[in-house]
Amino acid sequence: MNILLLGVGLQGRATLYDLVRCPAVTRVVAADADLAALTRYVDRLKSSKVEAVGLDARDPTRMATLTQGMQAVIVLLPVSFHVPVARLAIDHGLHLVNSSYPPPEFADLGRDAAARGLTILPEFGFDPGIDLVLAGQAVRELDEVHEFYSYGAGFPEATAATGPLRYKISWTFEGVLKSYLRDAELVRDGKRVTIPGREIFAASNIHTVTVEEFGGLEAYPNGNAMHYLEALKIAATIKNAGRFAMRWPGHAAFWYPLAQLGFLDDAPIRVGESLISPRSVVRDLLEPQLQYAENERDVAVIRVDVRGLKNGRRRRLLYQVIDFRDLPSGLLAMNRTVGFTASIGAQMILRGDVRKRGLASPLSDVPTDVFFGELKARGIVVRREEMDW
Numbered sequence: 001m002n003i004l005l006l007g008v009g010l011q012g013r014a015t016l017y018d019l020v021r022c023p024a025v026t027r028v029v030a031a032d033a034d035l036a037a038l039t040r041y042v043d044r045l046k047s048s049k050v051e052a053v054g055l056d057a058r059d060p061t062r063m064a065t066l067t068q069g070m071q072a073v074i075v076l077l078p079v080s081f082h083v084p085v086a087r088l089a090i091d092h093g094l095h096l097v098n099s100s101y102p103p104p105e106f107a108d109l110g111r112d113a114a115a116r117g118l119t120i121l122p123e124f125g126f127d128p129g130i131d132l133v134l135a136g137q138a139v140r141e142l143d144e145v146h147e148f149y150s151y152g153a154g155f156p157e158a159t160a161a162t163g164p165l166r167y168k169i170s171w172t173f174e175g176v177l178k179s180y181l182r183d184a185e186l187v188r189d190g191k192r193v194t195i196p197g198r199e200i201f202a203a204s205n206i207h208t209v210t211v212e213e214f215g216g217l218e219a220y221p222n223g224n225a226m227h228y229l230e231a232l233k234i235a236a237t238i239k240n241a242g243r244f245a246m247r248w249p250g251h252a253a254f255w256y257p258l259a260q261l262g263f264l265d266d267a268p269i270r271v272g273e274s275l276i277s278p279r280s281v282v283r284d285l286l287e288p289q290l291q292y293a294e295n296e297r298d299v300a301v302i303r304v305d306v307r308g309l310k311n312g313r314r315r316r317l318l319y320q321v322i323d324f325r326d327l328p329s330g331l332l333a334m335n336r337t338v339g340f341t342a343s344i345g346a347q348m349i350l351r352g353d354v355r356k357r358g359l360a361s362p363l364s365d366v367p368t369d370v371f372f373g374e375l376k377a378r379g380i381v382v383r384r385e386e387m388d389w
Contacts, residue, residue, distance in 0.1 A: 001025045001350045002069055004094070006055060006085065007076035008032040010171070011099065011125070013041055014331050014339025015074055018378070020047040022347060031055035031066055057081045060088070067092040072346040076339075079103070082122075090116055097345040099125025099338050102359070110359025121360045124345040125338035127152030127245075131302045132362035133371055134319040134382070135228065138306040141317055145234040147307040151209060151219060153246035153300070154334045157324065158214070160296035166248040169290045170298045170334035177279050179245075180255055181264045184221030186242040187229070195221050201256035209246060211301060213322060219244040220252055231363055237308070246301065258282070292332065297325035300333035307389045316389035323380050337380060344374045 001024050008016055008030050019025045028050045032038040035054040042052045056062055057077055067073070067088065072095040075085050082098060083105045089096040090112050102122040113120050123129055131150050139145055155161070156168045169176070181197035184205075195205055200221045208216045222245040229235040258264060263282050268275035292298060302321040309315070323333040331339075348354045348370065356365040372382045 001347065002027040002071050003029075003346055003350075004066055004070040004073040005030045005076070006032075006057065006066075006073060006081075008038050008041065009076065010332070011335055011338040011342070012076040014335035015076065015343045016041070016050065016339075017045065017329065017331060018340045018343035020045050020050055022343070024347065024351070025049065027051070027069070029053060029066055029070065033057075057085070060084070063088055064092065067094055070094055072097065072350055074098070074342050074346050076342065082106075083109070086113075086120060089120075090118060093118065095119045095121075095346065095349045097121045097124050097342050097349070099123070099129055099342050101128060106359055114358030117357055119349050119354060119357055119360050121345050121349065121354065121362070121365075124362055124366075125341050126154075126300060126334060127302060129341050129362060130321055130337060130375075131304060132228070133366050133368055134302060134304040134321070135232065135306070136363040136366075137368045138304050138317045138319055139232050139234060142306060142308040142310050142315065144237050145232075145306055145308040146237060146239050147305075148225070148229065148232075148234065148238060148241040149303075149305040150225070150228075150243045151246050151301065151303040151305075152222065152244075153217065153302075155247055155299055156292070157297045157299050160292065160298070161248055163289065165251070165254060165286075165290065167251060167290060168292050168296070168298065169287065170292070170300075170332045173283055173287045173290070174279075177264055177283055178266075179222065181259060182223055184242070185224040185226045186221060187225065187238050187240055190239050192226065198259045201252040201259060203252070203256075206252050208249075209244075209303070211246075211303070211320075211322075214299070216249065217246040218249050218252055219246045228363070231361065246303075292325070294330070295327065297327065298332045298334060299324055300337045302337075314389045316387050318383075318385040318387075320383045320385075321375070321380060322383075326379075336378070340375070340378050340380065344371065348374070 019028045031053045038052045075098040086109045154170045183197050184195040186193045209219050222243050225243045263278050266279050268277050300323045304319045307316045325332045353370045
C-alpha cells in the first residue's frame with residue numbers, strides 16, 4: 001500500500017505513527033506546511049518507508065506531483081481544501097479518506113469517483129467517525145428505533161483537570177470555539193427543535209450523563225442530529241434524539257455568559273485603533289494555558305445510546321469507546337481515535353474491506369467486525385451493553 005498523507009498536525013501525527021507500524025503499508029508520503037516540524041517527527045519514527053515533503057495545498061501542480069505512485073490519500077487539512085483535493089484525487093486515481101463532515105460538493109464528486117472505481121470516505125475520525133459506525137450498528141440491531149443519543153467527549157482525566165476550566169486542548173482550539181456557537185438540531189417529544197448556537201450552554205439544554213469511570217458529566221447539544229436520523233432511515237419513528245458533547249461539570253456555566261456577551265463572535269470590533277475578533281482574543285489568551293503536560297492524559301469518549309423495539313420487546317443498546325493518552329508515544333487519546341481511524345479507513349479500502357465505490361458513509365459502508373478488530377489491535381476497545389428499556 002502506497003498512501004499519501006496531507007496534513008501532519010495533532011491528529012495527522014497519529015495517522016503517520018499508525019501507517020509506519022502497519023506491515024501492509026510499504027510507502028508513505030507525508031506532507032505538511034511545516035516541513036521542519038514534520039521532519040523532526042519523522043526522524044523520531046525511524047522508518048525508511050516515510051518520505052517527508054513540504055506542502056503548499058494551494059499549488060495544484062505541486063499537489064499533482066505528490067499523487068504519483070500513490071493509491072490512497074488521507075486528508076487532514078482545513079476544510080477549505082477538501083473539495084479541490086478530492087477532485088485531484090479522483091483525477092489521479094486515488095481513494096480518499098478524511099475525518100471531516102462532507103461539503104455539498106461531495107455528492108457530485110462521489111458520482112465521479114464511482115465512475116472511476118474509487119471510494120471517498122469522509123467523516124472517518126473520532127466524532128464524526130467512530131460514533132457513526134457505532135450508530136449504524138446499533139440501529140441495525142433494532143427493529144424500530146424510538147430514541148437515539150450520540151455523545152462525543154474530549155477532556156482531561158481527573159488528575160489532569162487542573163485550573164478553573166477543568167479543560168485542556170486536544171483539538172484545534174479555534175475549531176472548539178467555533179463549535180461553541182454552532183446551532184443544534186434535536187428531536188424532543190417527536191418535534192424537531194432548533195437550538196441557536198448562543199443557547200447550547202443554557203441550563204435548560206444541559207443534561208447529566210453518568211459514565212462509570214468518571215461519574216456525572218454534563219452534556220450539551222452538538223450539531224445537527226437530523227441529517228443522521230434521515231440517513232439511518234429512522235426519522236419517522238424517532239421520539240427523542242440528539243448529538244451531544246460532554247465535559248466535566250461547570251463547563252456550560254462558564255461558557256454560556258461568554259457566548260451571550262459576544263466573546264465567541266468572529267466579527268471584528270474596534271479596540272482603540274485596531275479591529276479585533278473577540279474569539280481570537282479568547283483563543284490567544286486561553287490556548288497557551290490549556291496545554292497538556294507531558295505526563296498528563298486526556299480522555300476520549302464515544303457513547304451511542306439507542307432505544308426501541310427488538311422482537312416485540314423494548315430494548316436499549318449502549319455502545320461505548322473510552323480511550324486514554326498513550327504516554328510512551330505521547331499521542332493523546334484524541335490523536336489516536338482520530339488519526340488511527342483515518343489510517344484504518346485507508347487500509348480497509350485498499351484491502352477491499354470497504355467495497356462501496358463513490359461516496360461512502362461510516363453509517364453503512366464500513367464492516368463493523370473488521371473495524372472493531374482493527375481498533376482493538378490498537379488498544380481501543382468497543383464495549384456493548386443490551387438491556388430492557
